[in-house]
Amino acid sequence: MVKSISILGCTGSIGRQTIAVAEHIGMPVAALTANSRIDMLEEQVRRLKPKFVAVYDEKAAAQFKTNIADLDVKVGSGMEGLIEAATMDGTDCVVTAVSGAVGLRPTLAAIDEKKRIALANKETLVCAGEIVMKRAEEKGAEIIPVDSEHSAIFQCLMGREKGELRRILLTGSGGPFRGRPVAELEDVTPQQAVAHPNWSMGAKISVDSATMMNKGLEFIEAMHLFGVTPDDIQVVIHPQSIIHSMVELIDGTVIAQLGVPDMGLPIQLALTYPERKPSMFERLDFFSMKDMTFEAPDYKKLPCLKLAIDCARTGGTAPCVMSAANEVAVHMFLKNQLGYNRIYEAAAGAVEHVGVIQGADLDTIIAADEAARRYVRESYAK
């Protein structure tokens, strides 16, 4: 169990749930960072008394500093602030709960300081998974997944030898538009897209869950976390989100992890691992549970999932370019600047337009990420 945590993205969905877990298990919070809901951040800081706080926006950070002038808390800003929160003395675990590729540099910096990474920010692994995993291995830093599917796979693989795994069965609910053909989704609004049937999440990941780009990002995340190839992962649609994912072993045994759909559980395990602590969450009640059903993904109806798996196979900078383009497109969609079905087009167009570089170093990856963002902004501006 870790001794103290830094939370990157403390006012978001995962950030707030992490604070609830930390308070429940009595885990001190050393640092908080956010870029939105500054009033909420102030309330968190007054309650949790971290040593350090960073607000990404410089002006907002200066204002925030004035607001909490009566407290003995250091305030930082920008990428420097995120990195300080991720690397400071007095924290041994960084919960990466920011949304998007902004999590990459602080995650690498935390790994260099051998902090445990409680990894929620999947875009980091999609963007630079090989570099992140290699660095973590070299430095001896643990990466414990927070994403519910990956936490499930991690738990199913506990005590197993690598050679015993036949394949990963990555489950996904199918989101709010499950089974609907692409042509019917032309006029989907942001409100409809963020209304997920089982999970309450931040806006970006909710849209990704609707397009199922989220499952595609998770496919790539799983490849990196568990050192497997695209052929070793099968996506399984399981609308009830009771099984959070499974592994099939070489002898045919399937091990699944089940639980109520509550991110608090994987968050808590990432902090207490290898220990387990009693939790405050609802328990699974088998007698009131409805059916558990399973379907194969219909890739014709799920172009984003197909694109992500294709990019996973292509490798190199393809996943990074796709994910960066998707991030910009989703934010444009949320601001009503882009139609729902254009999200796929923007992501696929970026991969085509920006091209793919194999064996890229970090600078090349960051340049590819920027080129993808530029492409979408320029090609899809209203």
Ligand code: NAD
């Ligand atoms: P969210 O949008 O609710 O919260 C994002 C947080 O990051 C906010 O506190 C925001 O202020 C902060 N932030 C954004 N940009 C920042 C910046 N530049 N500097 C500092 N802080 C910044 O997002 P979320 O739903 O909590 O998701 C966070 C991450 O966790 C994503 O990568 C997502 O894919 C992953 N994840 C989320 C869930 C979920 O249930 N919400 C599940 C699995 C994985």
Ligand code: MG
């Ligand atoms: Mg997930």
